[in-house]
Amino acid sequence: SIYEMFGNECCLSTGEVIKVIGFKINKLLASICENNEVSRFSTKVELPLNFPGLYKVVADKTPYVSIEEITRKVSIGPTRFGHPCFYSPEDIKLSNLTIKHGEQITFNSVEEVNGMMAVNCGVVRNNQSHSFTLPLSQEGKFYECEDDQIYTLKEIAEWKIPKCRNRIVKLSNTLHTWDSSNPLPENFDGCLILTPVYEVQAVMKFRKDIVHILSDLDVEVKDITDCYDISSFLQPLSLEDVFERTSKEFPMVAEIMEGPSGSQKPYNLWHTGKEIVIYKKYQATRVLASEIRSDSPKRHFLIPLSYKGKFKRRPREFPTAYDLEIARSEKEQLHVVATKAFDSPHKELFSVSVGDQFLVQQCQTSEVLYEGRKKVIDVLACEQILSDTYKKVLLPMYMEGGFVEVIHDKKQYQLSEICKEFRLPFNVKVSVRDLSVEADVLAAVPGLQFEEEITDSYLLISSGSNPVESWEVPVYRLNMSVHLLSKDVQTVVPPATKTIVEEISEEQYYMVRRYENQTLHPPPRPPKKP
Incomplete structure (x- = not known):
């Protein structure tokens, strides 16, 4: 069977062995929703996962009938998106705790407890968290809780669409001005029913990249899992998967299976087949900054404290x-x-x-x-x-x-000085560009507002052969797949660390701000009347 993948014709030969490593939503079909049903005036439109906008998830009114069904259909994982919440219309009596009807239960992880698979759960009472486990065999009706968070379409596709179900979402913020290429009606602010279109992710015996096969490909396959040595296949890992490894497992050598996009160094050097060394995982500080301008869209940046340019106040x-x-x-x-x-x-x-x-x-x-x-x-x-x-x-x-x-201070400041001496938000412009980089993206921006300091997850990565520098790489904003090699790291001490000013999209900007500590923000303004 011959099919097209990323513009190239690929061939699946008779007898070829494929290891399926996952299913991924390739795109979404959206219909305008009225009263939880498809509007009779609506036609289905195709939305790519990077379609702009922020959305609220509408709670599914169809209950799940067991904990096992929830774990099979709903994404539960270690990231901040992987903790879905449900409630039961009936009390659930456990040995040491009774979960009251209507009480919000947070599902944190799935693991084996005393030889039986169970879900680690939690409820919050009087600002105190109580942990307990629910066996997969637990039956009853379990309904989704309302979710007040906002998400991009990509996040919804990855975490918030249960298997074999559609998802209703409400547009929260369009972020971009409407134009004729937008498949949604102008000024649309209603609900959409999203139907996922899947692709199969697979690895082949003699290929070092990940193969993406559309789910509607007309090809017959046979399950040979029980009679084949699957250890001979490569095991792809995302940066999130690598970050979940214990600190003792670092440093490690890996080969890139799917490289990141972008022309910025070092991403333009990390192509498929490139060998890299991942030295360690850690949390690092960035300053979230936005361009000062009256019209939109504004540009947004994450600036490392090691930035070597200087700023004057605005x-x-x-x-x-x-x-x-x-x-x-x-x-x-x-x-x-x-x-x-x-x-x-x-x-x-x-x-x-x-x-x-x-x-x-x-x-x-x-x-x-x-x-x-x-x-x-x-x-x-x-x-x-x-x-x-x-x-x-x-x-x-x-x-x-x-x-x-009115500014009287004419001094030039390093970024670290501003964070130490002044309260954010703080307005500046670049007065001396960072000479340690070829192109300083901040130098061309007429004015910046430093909004807040954030902490994010990073991996320290260098080239595998003759590394002269290592780079701080964001775990949650870079799409890259690797497989680990059983090689020893030549030197466990990483070469000189390089950081980059990361320009982020408006959706990423909202995501970064969404998870920052709410105590950083001022209390609400006082009423207009005494």
Whole structure:
């Protein structure tokens, strides 16, 4: 049988032995959904997995009838996506715990317990987590819980579509302006029913790459698993699979089976068949930065602290007095100019005109007359800068105006200095580019906002032959498959470590921010009325 793979004709000969290593969703067929059914006006459209947008998963109303069915059809794994939640309409009595009806049960992993397969589960009560196991033989009705997270289509395809079921999703954020090539209607913000189209991932005896076979290929096969030595086949591993290995197993030598895409060094050097050394796995810090511009789409970057360029400060903008309070620091006094007028409803508080300049002092309370009664509210104490003096004024925290920072600091900063000395978010522009790289992508950006520090998972990888440098490689944003070689690493000490400024897509930007600690973000703004 001859078929086409990535534009090349491939041949499956009679008698050829293939080892199936997985099933993967190749694309999605989407229909517009109304009342959990396909709209009678809808036609199916084809969506690639990289189709832009963020989506919420609608809980499946069809129950599962056993824990075994859940483990067979739902993805449960070590990553943050692999912990689905279910509830039972009936109480579940265990030896040391009773799971109440309607209580959210998180499925964490599947493993053998006392010679029997079971699921490690957890429930949260009064902010305390309680762990327990449910055997695969446990029967009953189990319903999906509502999921308030947002996902890309690729994440939904990999983790959130149960086998033999469709998935309803609701568009949460389109991220991109609509154009005529978009298969969905303009301004569409409803629900879609997604039907997966699968491909078979396989390895062949005399090939070192992974073969992708469409599931509708017209070819007859016979299962010979029980009578064939499958150890003679290569075992492909994703970077996530490698990262799950214990630290004791590193360093290791591997050969690339599917190389990453991209023209950026080192990815352009890592092609199929290339031998690499993976030295270790670890967590590393990056600064999440976005381009400063009024229109969209903005560019987003993950910048390593080892970046060798220098930055000068750029003015920050603040929409309310409350934002001024968050931004002020003990290190230097915050100097701002008003860009929008504000008339105070209270005579005790100051009315702002465009062009007024202030030095921000501190948050305090003040008594105001509100609807004939005295009320204590939070205010921001400032000094208004006049031509020859300063005037103490009070601004209401809820004041909706506009302020722009006045920068007096002309110093050039390293990235690590900014993270140490200032509170993020922080606005900058590159004043001296990083001369250690051929092309500094940040140098061409007119302005950047450093938003927050994040921690992410990396592997340290070098070329297998005569390595002169090793690279920090992101585990969750680089598609690359390898197979391990039974070779000794020539030197366990990695060569000089190189890092890159990683430009990420808007979807990846939302994913990175989604999992950051919520305590990093300020509390909600105060109400507009006292």
